[in-house]
Amino acid sequence: MARPPKARVPLKQAALERFVEQGVHATGIRDIAKHAGCSEAALYRHWKNKDDLVVSLFTEHLGEVCAILDQAIASGEDLESKVHAASKACYKLYDEQPRVFRFILLVQHELSRTLPTDLRMPQDVVHDLAKEAIKRGEAKGEAMVLAAAVIGIFLETAVFVLYGRLPGPLSRYAVPVAEASLRVLRK
Amino acid sequence: MARPPKARVPLKQAALERFVEQGVHATGIRDIAKHAGCSEAALYRHWKNKDDLVVSLFTEHLGEVCAILDQAIASGEDLESKVHAASKACYKLYDEQPRVFRFILLVQHELSRTLPTDLRMPQDVVHDLAKEAIKRGEAKGEAMVLAAAVIGIFLETAVFVLYGRLPGPLSRYAVPVAEASLRVLRK
Amino acid sequence: MARPPKARVPLKQAALERFVEQGVHATGIRDIAKHAGCSEAALYRHWKNKDDLVVSLFTEHLGEVCAILDQAIASGEDLESKVHAASKACYKLYDEQPRVFRFILLVQHELSRTLPTDLRMPQDVVHDLAKEAIKRGEAKGEAMVLAAAVIGIFLETAVFVLYGRLPGPLSRYAVPVAEASLRVLRK
């Protein structure tokens, strides 16, 4: 019987847009509310405060990325197909929702202190992939070191596109990035 | 021969420490001044404003990194020795001044909009290295894509150490990181 | 014969509890409603607004105290028995519902401006008692001054118990307080 919530989704969209456009700290509640077409106070019915909104956005979208990665990896038969599928899926997501990716980049280091330690992150997914590959003899080295390298190749290529060092769309680099990753993983 | 300003160095150290500890936006002038053991107004004798301090810290330290990279690369004969030297030098800097690295990580994305576009960055150094290597037949592929991958491997390994996914010191990974980079560059 | 409102009593209990626990101003409608197990809007069905609730709680409980005092005083034959009965009855109420007393203490000074001036208060009851006693030759002095002293002895002893300066229960002090009051009244 209660009034159905109307502001939640617009607030999330507006927040993501403004955060990405101006930076998290530079974006005020007022700005978000105005873009969402509602009052500032409405935000506080759905999140405890601004920080809560930021963290909630971050974990939500990070969860999405993990799910996509998991699915892509599960779809492949061997290491090669898994890595190609993961790279393709992630970069497709990025091209479709570049804001999500930019947001994660923006806040990851700042949130690193406050995030719940048990939150599953893409790093964990890739680490698991590396461990499996090593066990099956498809890769060689220390799993965590390999994971770092693979994530790095993925991320930095995206950053280069993001900042215009490399021309987009990012999907164009899915294959070379997968190949570079495989070169690092294999032996 | 005016006597040298006394507060400049303490202010820079205090600022770096507080920025890294709490985030740039969360750190106020009061806080910095208190940690530097001087007054709030002293800051404005050395920098135009807080932003100026942040940007100046960033470019200064980034310049350091570039210089170290340039020197290391110049010291090597071929691609292999250049990459190994670069990796070693950078990670040594990190182990000696981990705050510098964390600071750069923290602010890079937030500053990306305001930085002067002609500022030479580590990405440029590595890009040049890749271009040279390709020209000399030591590497194969598109220089910018290779640069992204190499930087990514470097950075993310450091991040893994920073956040405790990999045990430090970072120097321990100089060789494997160089080798992974070479595997991506060569052929 | 409309069915009786369900939320009224829980709201009153919750309000009293939260007011006493946190202070009147520090307690919000949300808080009260949550503790009462109903919606925020429900409050407005029973009271015009928050102030109305506060004043209504205050006058209601003050009325109770007056009624108990009146009854006790009427039950006694002479000044001595009246005072003993009043003291006993009041302190019994306090021991049974300490929140009521604390609430009255908390808000009395804050409400002193807004209360209807014709509201009968315990002070009036005791004043009447003193006037009567003087008329009957059982007490001597100015009625209002005596009333102030008697109320003071009553109240402050309760406050001392409330804040742990004196060990409870308050009933234990009914006789000494009555005796002290009588010593002030008589002569």
Place this chain on the structure above:
Amino acid sequence: MARPPKARVPLKQAALERFVEQGVHATGIRDIAKHAGCSEAALYRHWKNKDDLVVSLFTEHLGEVCAILDQAIASGEDLESKVHAASKACYKLYDEQPRVFRFILLVQHELSRTLPTDLRMPQDVVHDLAKEAIKRGEAKGEAMVLAAAVIGIFLETAVFVLYGRLPGPLSRYAVPVAEASLRVLRK
């Protein structure tokens, strides 16, 4: 060499005045600042926040009262002269600075939770007086119970004057209040 503080005293005076006039909660920082003739932010250089200001005002003035009481009590030879001196001194203070007394009344119960437990209060002073008197055979009973009664007589008489039940000035009641107290204290 620094700018000397100019807003501290006006802020304290304005705060006391507005608190007493409107109640602590009903008085905003803006109101205080306006009456003090300075900006709202100035307050935060001298006190951590509004609560800090309230507590600091309270303890300061309570300390004054304790000092006056101590001095008055020390000036008397026996219980009788001590009580008369205390009553006279306190009520004189009240007549000269009624705001101070009203402020203490207003906030005492609300602050009771947050105050430092080791803060010396008038209650302690009177308790000590009662203990001494009992030891010297000048009074009889339990010291804390007597103290409660004496404080009560003092306070409530002042409250009656404050709210117009008794005509002022309060000093007029110094003698009767002292006499009533002595009747309670003495055997």
Place this chain on the structure above:
DNA sequence: AATGAATGAGATTTCATTCAT
């Protein structure tokens, strides 16, 4: 009838910066 989402107004507080001393 009853909910709880939404709101406008206003609260407190923080900030980078300026300024009087």
Place this chain on the structure above:
DNA sequence: AATGAATGAAATCTCATTCAT
């Protein structure tokens, strides 16, 4: 030359109350 008090502007957040469902 150097301080730290003062400030205007803006930030985040809370509040009692209303309103759509």
